[in-house]
Amino acid sequence: MATFSGTDISCIRGGRLVFDGLGFSVSSGGAMLLTGPNGSGKSTLLRLMAGLIPPTGGDLCWDGVSVDEDPEDHRARLHYLAHAEAVKPPLTVAEDLAFWQALNGSDKPVAAAVDAMGLETQSALPGRYLSAGQRRRLALARLLVSEADLWLLDEPSVGLDTASLAKLRKAVSDHRAKGGMVVAATHVDLGLDGAETLSIDQFAVDPALLPAM
Amino acid sequence: MGRGFLAMLGRDLRLAYRQGSDVVLALAFFIIAASLFPLGVGPDPQVLAGLAAGVIWVLALLSVMLSLDRLFQSDYDDGALELMALSPVPMTVLVLAKSLAHWLTTGVPLLVLAPVIGVLLNMPADGYLPMIVGLAIGTPTLSLIGAIGAALVLGARRANLLTALLVLPLYIPVLIFGVTAVDAALAGLPVRPHLLLMAAILAAALPLAPWAAAAAIRTSFQ
Numbered sequence: 001m002a003t004f005s006g007t008d009i010s011c012i013r014g015g016r017l018v019f020d021g022l023g024f025s026v027s028s029g030g031a032m033l034l035t036g037p038n039g040s041g042k043s044t045l046l047r048l049m050a051g052l053i054p055p056t057g058g059d060l061c062w063d064g065v066s067v068d069e070d071p072e073d074h075r076a077r078l079h080y081l082a083h084a085e086a087v088k089p090p091l092t093v094a095e096d097l098a099f100w101q102a103l104n105g106s107d108k109p110v111a112a113a114v115d116a117m118g119l120e121t122q123s124a125l126p127g128r129y130l131s132a133g134q135r136r137r138l139a140l141a142r143l144l145v146s147e148a149d150l151w152l153l154d155e156p157s158v159g160l161d162t163a164s165l166a167k168l169r170k171a172v173s174d175h176r177a178k179g180g181m182v183v184a185a186t187h188v189d190l191g192l193d194g195a196e197t198l199s200i201d202q203f204a205v206d207p208a209l210l211p212a213m
Numbered sequence: 214m215g216r217g218f219l220a221m222l223g224r225d226l227r228l229a230y231r232q233g234s235d236v237v238l239a240l241a242f243f244i245i246a247a248s249l250f251p252l253g254v255g256p257d258p259q260v261l262a263g264l265a266a267g268v269i270w271v272l273a274l275l276s277v278m279l280s281l282d283r284l285f286q287s288d289y290d291d292g293a294l295e296l297m298a299l300s301p302v303p304m305t306v307l308v309l310a311k312s313l314a315h316w317l318t319t320g321v322p323l324l325v326l327a328p329v330i331g332v333l334l335n336m337p338a339d340g341y342l343p344m345i346v347g348l349a350i351g352t353p354t355l356s357l358i359g360a361i362g363a364a365l366v367l368g369a370r371r372a373n374l375l376t377a378l379l380v381l382p383l384y385i386p387v388l389i390f391g392v393t394a395v396d397a398a399l400a401g402l403p404v405r406p407h408l409l410l411m412a413a414i415l416a417a418a419l420p421l422a423p424w425a426a427a428a429a430i431r432t433s434f435q
Contacts, residue, residue: 047434050299051299052295052298052299052434052435053434053435054435072301072303075298075299075300075301076301078299079299080295080296080299082292082295082296083292084291084292084295085291085292086288086291086292086293086295086296087291088228088291088293090228090232091224091227091228091231095224095227098220099220099223099224100296100300102216102217102219102220103217103220103221103297103300103302104300104301105216105217105301105302142296
C-alpha cells in the first residue's frame, strides 16, 4: 500500500502565486479529481506532481519519503499524460508504443495496449495519418505500456468519442483495481468512483491580500 | 538503462531515415557551399589547395550546426521531450543516445563526403588521412557540444541564430586542431599531437556535454 501526498504546497508561476498551502493524499487504488476553472493551476499542480517543476514551498512525499531524495525512482512510478500528444508523424502506432515501452523499462505487451484503446486497424499506420481522437488514444495507450503506479492525467478525454471514453474509463478502473492511483484534471465523468475531489480554487491566493512585492 | 539508450538511438535513427530530407539538406549545404569557393577565390589550383583543409572544416562545423535543431526542438515542441525527461532512464543517457544518433546521421555522412570536397579543392594527397581521422574524432565532439547549445535555446525565439552564437565559439578548438593536423601532415611534421588533443577534447565532452545538456533541458520545462 503506497501513499502519495503533498503538504503545504505553494507555487509561483510568472511572478504570480498560483496556490498556497495546498495539501493532498492519494493511496493505492485511490483517485483524486482536480477541479477548478481554467487557469486555476490544475495543469501546474500535475506538472509539479510529476517533478517537471519544483514547488516553491512544501513537500511531495511517497510513503512519507520526499520525492526529491530519489527523483529517478519517482519518475519510474509515474506516467504523465499531457495536452501535447507527442505523436511523431513518421512512426507507426506500434513503433511509437514499443519505443515508450522500452524507455519505461516495461514488459507490458504493446498489442494489449493497442487492443485496449481500439487502435488495432491503425497499428501499422504512421502517426501523420491519425485523426485527433486516434492520436489521443495513442497517447492513452502509452499509459498501458508503462508500469507506473501513479497516473497523472491532464484532460485525458479531449477529442474522445463515447466509445473511446468508455475504453478510458475501463483502463482507469482496471488500473485502480490493480492498486494503481490516478490523479486527473477533467471536466467529464471518468468513472472515478470514490474519488476525492481537490478544488484548487480554495487554495488560490487573492492578490489583494499579498504584501506588495 | 542500456535498453533505454538503444530504444532512443533506434528511434532517432528511424526518424532521421524516414525524414531523409533533413539529413540530405545539411549535406547538400556542405557540397554547395564548398563549390562556391572556386567561384569566389578564383580557380587557381595552388590557392585552392592552400584553402582546402580550412574550407572543409569550417563547412563541416556549419553543416553540423545547421542540423542541431533536429536534436531536441521537434521533441520539445510536441511534448515528447517532457515524457522522455519523466522516464526512468536518466536524461544524460538519453542526450548521449540522441547525440550519437545525430553524429551517425550528420558526422558520418560528412566524413564520407569530405574526400570528394578535397578532390574538388585540389587538396594534396598527404592531407586526406589526417583530415579523415581528424573529422572522425572531431565530429562527435561537434554533436556533443552542439547538444548543449540546442538544449539551451529550447523555448527561445530565433533559436537557430542563438544556437550559432552559443555553439560556434565552442567549436573553435576542434577547428584549430583539425586544420593544423592537415597542415602538419603537408609540412612533413608529426600529426599525432594534434589528433591526440582532439581526442582529449572528445574525452572531456563525452561525460560533460550530456550532463550540461540534460540540465538545460530540465530548466526548459519550468
